[in-house]
Amino acid sequence: MRRLFLVLALVGGMAAAPQARAAVLFQSIPDLTVEPVQNAWCSSCFGDFRIFDLFTLGEDAVVQGITFAVLSNYYFPTDVTVSIHGVEDGRPDAALFSQVFAAAELITQDTPFDTTLVSVAPAGGWALGAGTYFISFYNPENLGVPGYANPGRSLYQEGNRFHEDQSAAFRLEGERGTPVPAPMSLALFGPGLIGLAAARRRARG
Secondary structure, eight states, X not given: OHXXXXXXXXXXXXXXXXXXXXXXXXXXXXXXXXXXXXXXXXXXXXXTOOEEEEEEESSOEEEEEEEEEXXXXXXXXXOEEEEEEEEETTEEEEEEEEEEEOGGGOEEEEOTTSXXXXXXXXXXXXXXXXXXXXXXXXXXSOOEEEEEEEEEEEEEETTTEEEEEXXXXXXXXXXXXXXXXXXXXXXXXXXXXXXXXXXXXXXXX
């Protein structure tokens, strides 16, 4: 009987294991640590010039981690609001997800170019369907979001304009598609477990 409990515990652990490892869902530029072409655009200078950038997902995904660059010496470290928005007529629509990350929660890495990479983990993960979205990094008073060379892209600054051939530096990580429910994994082992239990009964009889 003890062996049967061990097998059940093992299978239970396998069923609870994640079905997919975190993957890079999108990255705006190949290297987030390179020197920007614009030391920073203000996001949002007391609400008037909030920065947005576009990204596209080729399939459904759950965003579990976000890393982005800010200007190191412009009102930072400070709280940062990260949000994802739909797209309406080429401009940001209402926020689909938004979370304020306190300065103490941020995981940071400085670069040689007066920029800091900031990593955050959205609570519960943000589930998005395949499509194009805007992402925003801002503080209601001041936050500097550097602009990086990215031909063909444009960084949108609300209340100002699109900054051509630039993007923010950011990476989205998480799971692609829909994870397989744990009960299905357990069901695959059903016949084997039944056979083991029957064998134990026969041995006792």
